[in-house]
Amino acid sequence: GAGVSQSPSNKVTEKGKDVELRCDPISGHTALYWYRQSLGQGLEFLIYFQGNSAPDKSGLPSDRFSAERTGGSVSTLTIQRTQQEDSAVYLCASSLGAASLYNEQFFGPGTRLTVL
Amino acid sequence: GEDVEQSLFLSVREGDSSVINCTYTDSSSTYLYWYKQEPGAGLQLLTYIFSNMDMKQDQRLTVLLNKKDKHLSLRIADTQTGDSAIYFCAESKSGGFKTIFGAGTRLFVKA
Numbered sequence: 285g286a287g288v289s290q291s292p293s294n295k296v297t298e299k300g301k302d303v304e305l306r307c308d309p310i311s312g313h314t315a316l317y318w319y320r321q322s323l324g325q326g327l328e329f330l331i332y333f334q335g336n337s338a339p340d341k342s343g344l345p346s347d348r349f350s351a352e353r354t355g356g357s358v359s360t361l362t363i364q365r366t367q368q369e370d371s372a373v374y375l376c377a378s379s380l381g382a383a384s385l386y387n388e389q390f391f392g393p394g395t396r397l398t399v400l
Numbered sequence: 401g402e403d404v405e406q407s408l409f410l411s412v413r414e415g416d417s418s419v420i421n422c423t424y425t426d427s428s429s430t431y432l433y434w435y436k437q438e439p440g441a442g443l444q445l446l447t448y449i450f451s452n453m454d455m456k457q458d459q460r461l462t463v464l465l466n467k468k469d470k471h472l473s474l475r476i477a478d479t480q481t482g483d484s485a486i487y488f489c490a491e492s493k494s495g496g497f498k499t500i501f502g503a504g505t506r507l508f509v510k511a
């Protein structure tokens with residue numbers, strides 16, 4: 285079956301503009317995650333969704349960042365009034381969630397965001 | 401708090417063994433993972449180990465866990481140029497959804 289897909293693969297925007305990044309998880313996966321990967325900074329957790337529970341937003345760096353997951357499937361990460369420090373690769377992952385004891389996450393290829 | 405640390409770079413010659421090390425702070429971690437990220441791609445699970453195990457072997461990969469010292473290592477035997485990638489150590493709790501990742505170790509394999 286299809287893996288996790290993300291769009292766009294690359295996004296170049298001007299400082300101050302809003303951007304939306306999309307993630308299509310693997311069908312049947314109840315958990316969905318967003319991470320940010322900056323050069324030399326490793327993988328930074330942003331937010332995760334699990335079924336119908338309230339999302340864990342503890343990793344969002346500022347109120348300019350928000351995410352939605354509609355119908356328990358597709359998710360959109362929105363960054364408002366982008367800043368140059370938002371430039372990074374944004375990775376989405378999904379997992380079986382409660383259906384599995386260990387939490388193997390399946391990652392998409394990422395969206396590379398460049399803020400000029 | 402939860403923290404996972406690993407060195408940033410490792411360089412080995414083709415055919416040698418690679419050993420990538422990781423330390424974690426959360427003693428209640430139940431599962432520990434090694435993920436691999438190739439250029440331009442997302443992370444892919446290589447292997448995982450349950451916290452009541454000391455060792456796990458899978459073909460060229462050997463995972464060693466020292467729970468007392470909270471130290472995890474990944475040994476790659478007969479390292480090939482195709483093993484060049486970033487390797488991430490991670491931990492989670494049983495039934496938990498939040499996984500904490502290290503910063504990743506970039507493995508360079510010289511021909």
